[in-house]
Amino acid sequence: MALRHAVLAALLDGDASGYELAKRFDVSVANFWSATPQQLYRELEQLERAELIQGRVVEQERRPNKRVFSLTAAGREELHAFTAEQTRPPAMRDDLLVKLRALDIGDQEALHKAMSARLELSEAKLARYDRLHADLLDGRSEQEYAREAESIGVYLTLMGGRAYEQANVNWARDVLRVLELRES
DSSP states (O other): OOHHHHHHHHGGGOOEEHHHHHHHHHHTGGGTOOOOHHHHHHHHHHHHHTTSEEEEEEOOSSSOOEEEEEEOHHHHHHHHHHHHSOOOOOOOOOHHHHHHHTGGGSOHHHHHHHHHHHHHHHHHHHHHHHHHHHHHHTTOOHHHHHHHOSOOHHHHHHHHHHHHHHHHHHHHHHHHHHHHHHHO
């Protein structure tokens, strides 16, 4: 998947400036695709040249004018075509796994700290996703939301992010338990 598809998908939530898109990325799209603001701005330029998005200047009082981008019909067609493409399984690339593989000759204390940090990060992300989940449901049951929501994509990606972070939490706890057994 290219960054272009993640940007186009983020614009499904409505028009956005580059800054707003970067914030939107942090809140939702970053759950499954990360990009720096510089990468986003470069991608916006390329998408506009390809006529997949359209930019317009919005004049503001007391602030500099801003460019706001929206999906074009061609951008929607591009996303539609992307959803029909064969999906390849993701490749896992995690330096912590390589370090754990080398644990027997590695710095066990440093790896224990790294695993603890991973656990803390995953627990924080899971808590954030749980808050987003509650906000999204807004008092409705999962079934009510699935039937009534205008858009279901955000919910489905949030479910994937929650499952991923829950798996990370479980794995980190298991690793720490094994490390503690080896220390005793």
